[in-house]
Amino acid sequence: QTSANYELLVTRSCIAAVKFLHGHESRAQPGEGEAKPYHDLPIMKELRRMAKDAKMRAQRAPQVSDERMKWLEWDEYLTLVQNLKSECLPRNYVGQLRSESAVAWSVQRYLIFGILSCVPDRQRTIRELKIDKTLFKEGDKWVIRHGPGDYKTGKDYGVRPPLVLSEHLYPTLEEFIAKHRAALKPKHDFLFTRKNGEQFDGQGIYRLFTTTAMRLTGKRTNPHLIRDMVVTHLRGTDASERQLEALAIYMGHSLQMQKSTYDRRSVEQKVAPAVDLLDSLNAKMSAGY
Numbered sequence: 001q002t003s004a005n006y007e008l009l010v011t012r013s014c015i016a017a018v019k020f021l022h023g024h025e026s027r028a029q030p031g032e033g034e035a036k037p038y039h040d041l042p043i044m045k046e047l048r049r050m051a052k053d054a055k056m057r058a059q060r061a062p063q064v065s066d067e068r069m070k071w072l073e074w075d076e077y078l079t080l081v082q083n084l085k086s087e088c089l090p091r092n093y094v095g096q097l098r099s100e101s102a103v104a105w106s107v108q109r110y111l112i113f114g115i116l117s118c119v120p121d122r123q124r125t126i127r128e129l130k131i132d133k134t135l136f137k138e139g140d141k142w143v144i145r146h147g148p149g150d151y152k153t154g155k156d157y158g159v160r161p162p163l164v165l166s167e168h169l170y171p172t173l174e175e176f177i178a179k180h181r182a183a184l185k186p187k188h189d190f191l192f193t194r195k196n197g198e199q200f201d202g203q204g205i206y207r208l209f210t211t212t213a214m215r216l217t218g219k220r221t222n223p224h225l226i227r228d229m230v231v232t233h234l235r236g237t238d239a240s241e242r243q244l245e246a247l248a249i250y251m252g253h254s255l256q257m258q259k260s261t262y263d264r265r266s267v268e269q270k271v272a273p274a275v276d277l278l279d280s281l282n283a284k285m286s287a288g289y
Contacts (some may be wrong), residue, residue: 004058009264011051018044036167043240072213072221074233081117083216108192109170110174112205116223118166118238119144120230120251122152123223125163125223131192132176138162153253161250229253 020234023038030037038044072080112126119125125144129135134150136143144163148154154168155225165173165222186193194204206222213221234244 004061008051008054008058011047015044015047015051018047025103025266041148044246067225070220070222070225072217072225072229077229078117079224080213080216080221081113084113084212085172093212100180100183101185104183106173107180108184109175109208111173112192112208113212114172115165116226118169119162120226121162121254122227123202123209125151126192126204126223127190127200127202127205130189131191133189141165141167142173157249163250166230173222195214 015052018041019038022041022043026037026038026044028035028037036048041085060178068142071140088103090098090103115126121144125146127133128150129144133145134146136145140204142165144165146154146160146163149160151160154160184193184195187197187198188199190199194200199206209223210220213219231247234247239247
């Protein structure tokens with residue numbers, strides 16, 4: 001059975017195709033008037049109706065896959081990152097010296113997981129890191145900078161605010177750039193590389209992530225879940241709406257998307273503060289009698 005999310009993805013792809021192939025036939029062009037662009041194309045009207053219906057069903061539908069097999073609480077993910085750091089030592093568990101390439105691979109793997117812990121972004125950000133293009137040393141800080149063409153929602157949000165890496169990563173990052181990266185014999189200018197020297201593609205990062213997480217946690221966590229995990233964690237804390245809105249801007253999406261897409265708390269978890277509030281109110285009322 002096809003999921004509502006997949007229907008939505010296919011329908012949106014069809015909408016993009018219609019804009020590309022038949023957009024010039026419409027009298028309702030983007031930026032001209034208040035009407036929705038291309039609304040006079042009958043097929044566009046139907047596709048938008050289908051997309052709206054699929055979106056509504058997707059928001060109500062349960063997850064198709066069992067995320068308990070993939071999900072890590074945020075503190076579990078941070079523990080995973082620390083375990084990866086401990087694997088960067090030059091000697092193995094029996095005291096034998098490891099090869100330069102083996103150490104370099106461990107350091108790179110730790111950096112990939114570590115960067116996503118402080119910049120919970122899409123994996124494209126990791127794949128396309130390039131010094132002085134998207135990754136910059138600015139004063140005493142390392143930051144990632146994205147223009148509109150460097151991330152998925154760039155056409156909607158434009159130039160992103162600088163994404164600042166955590167200071168505890170700086171020594172390892174700088175050592176990787178100066179020493180370890182060369183041991184992997186990259187054939188390109190991107191920061192991270194596959195074992196054969198080629199640039200990472202989406203499947204490469206995905207496999208690296210899932211196999212590493214499975215080995216150390218028993219759960220096949222993937223990079224697509226990082227954003228969900230951090231948003232779900234923070235929405236279960238005392239973070240203010242202002243802080244959560246700032247996080248949404250920082251991550252390149254709307255507050256509404258943060259609530260509807262990335263927040264994976266159950267209904268019971270979401271209403272727990274209301275239950276506590278009512279219990280507290282009733283306790284005060286009872287004390288007054």
